[in-house]
Amino acid sequence: MDSGRLLGILADEVRRLRVLAGGDLTAPVPTCPGWTVGNLVAHVARGFRTVVGKEAEPPDTTAVTALDQAYAALSAAFADRPDRFWIRRMAQEAAIHRFDAEVALGTPLTPFPEDFAADAIGEMLDVFLHRETRTWPEDYAPDLTEWGTHWLRVADWRVDVHPTGVDVTPIESLDADASVLGRPGAVLLWLYNRGEDVQVSGDPERIAQVRRLLTTAMNVV
Known part of the structure; x- marks a missing residue:
């Protein structure tokens, strides 16, 4: 954008x-x-x-x-x-x-523009997951485990977790171990721990682990 x-x-x-x-x-x-x-x-x-x-x-x-x-x-x-x-x-x-x-x-909720929300999902994953965990992995050590070939799909992004940090890349396949899908605005709010209007499937522990990493990052930044 x-x-x-x-x-x-x-x-x-x-x-x-x-x-x-x-x-x-x-x-x-x-x-x-x-x-x-x-x-x-x-x-x-x-x-x-x-x-x-x-x-x-x-x-x-x-x-x-x-x-x-x-x-x-x-x-x-x-x-x-x-x-x-x-x-x-x-x-x-x-x-x-x-x-x-x-x-x-208690006022009516104004929806985010969809193009902005889709762009913001990538920004959120890059800034708060990839950059933070790669720069200061020691701050996230409890939740930086080795996922190997396992991965989480968040919207159109692939999330891989390793002891050295989190990798975030565009998805190239659909064989994720877990996924968080929905309209861009709903996924964005989920990333910010502000909404559950998303479709969650697959391994719940991987999803919970990424949520903990995001929470830690937002409390640090």
Whole structure:
């Protein structure tokens, strides 16, 4: 997916989150235990500021204002130097947390664009499984066992687990030991431990092992 399309989705998701931030900021977020909607909005704003190197939170600002200021800085940075990795990462971050805010406030859930969700599945598997486990395998050692020729299918991706890390490649066959399939948006939410509207089949331990690896990665990053 090209940067222009991702920037458009990022803008749409921030716009939706901004509207949601005008609701009850004290509402608890079931998908992020211990957080309120206010915490969620602050987290997104902080992520935007971190990308542009402005980590200090502006004093005496509302959640909406903090989000506006952080997004303005992020947009300016991307206009000056488009960085597809961070555009893609921030679009996905905004989309997932917009979903969290909708759940918390009981508003209708906005589906992810299917092309974006399909692209985000690959990004999620690459960033949180492949790169993290290959770079810091010691942090994931309990769940980095040797699968040999066994593998898990997640949407259109093959996941192989080894003691040195996880390999993620496009599938070339259908003989997986286990699989997680469904519409792209449903699979993406499953990867983020936010939904079970997927078709799961095969070896449950391999599926559980990958879920543990993802959970560890998301708590570390």
